[in-house]
Amino acid sequence: MLRSQLKLVFLFGILGFLANPVLAQDPQYSQYYAAPLYLNPAMAGGELTGRVGFNYRNQWPSLDAQFTTFSAFYDTYLPDYNSGIGIHVMQDTEGAAKLRSTTISALYSYELKIADNTYFRPGFQASYIRREIGFYENLVFANQINPADPFGPTFPGTEIPGLGDPVGMLSLSVGGLLFTENLWLGFSAHHVNQPNQSFIDGISPLPAKFSFHGGYRFSLGEGSMRGDFTHIRKQRYFTPTINYKRQGPFEQLDVGAYFYVEPIVFGLWYRGLPYKPVENQSNRDAVVMMVGLNLLNGLNIGYSFDYTVSQLGIQSGGAHELSLSWTLPNSYQGKPSRRDTILPCPKF
Secondary structure, three states: OHHHHHHHHHHHHHHHHHHOOOOOOOOOOOOHHHOHHHHOHHHOOOOOOOEEEEEEEEEOOOOOOOEEEEEEEEEEEEHHHOEEEEEEEEEEEEOOOOEEEEEEEEEEEEOEEEEOOEEEEEEEEEEEEEEEOOHHHHOOOHHHOOOOOOOOOOOOOOOOOOOOOOEEEEEEEEEEEEEOOOEEEEEEEEOOOOOEOOOOOOOOEOOOEEEEEEEEOEEOOOOOEOOOOOOOEOOEEEEEEEEEEEEOOEEEEEEEEEEEEOOEEEEEEEEEOOOOOEOOEOOEEEEEEEEEEEOOOOEEEEEEEEEEOOOOOHHHOOEEEEEEEEEOOOOOOOOOOOOOOOOOOOOO
């Protein structure tokens, strides 16, 4: 009897959760620079040529409430207009209830030279987001439970027209990126219009998400000669980076560094804000370890693992993340370049 009552209380709690504003968070990537268009719309066209990329993340695979995210993007640069354009597609499945979000985004950026070796890029993004939860497929309601056998087969649900239908919304985002030969500083503000994401009658605005990111690239001198006919020595860099994120009451800080010895890159960073708890819970998330390859043909491959240090512990399975991108050959090669430096942020 007690178990039956507890189950009913839990189910009514789910209904209350759906009836009130949801404190949701957007998906996140540990290799945030491997998902440049997701991080900041100002990065569209940042390579001054075409680029295509894919990202996959599986978080907490040992739990039923795991999160899986897949995204793909393409961007390119239009030198006659000093502009970058791009498209980004992402699908995310969250938790045991299988909340699924599909996002299609169009991005635009403009590049301004403000001094020698110093550039600023504002960026804009418009996204269509469709969310669906499988309201009657993945959720069980109180009137479907047999009081005589609460853990047995459930009764068929009664669908209410309009309740739990998929939600479509338009999200607007902006960003900016300042960079020199070795330094970059960026900011982005996603969902600035805070669209309504409620599955039932009512208002549940999608909270705006803010990110401040940056880093500095330190040269460690040149290595051995490349194994080709360029007569160029291999590059070596040490690049500390930060990425601060805030969405609603949630805040996180990624801080760490990349160590690049051409063509291999290693990364190590920490994610969390332990001195600033959220709802009386310690805000510690993970230690992230990464290894990747940055090949001369423009192909970049990265793998990272999140070692969970939150209360979930490593029993959650941590998080596995793969990234793949390819910088296409420059179709404007041989023409005078309008930029006297490259964007120095990592590709992972």
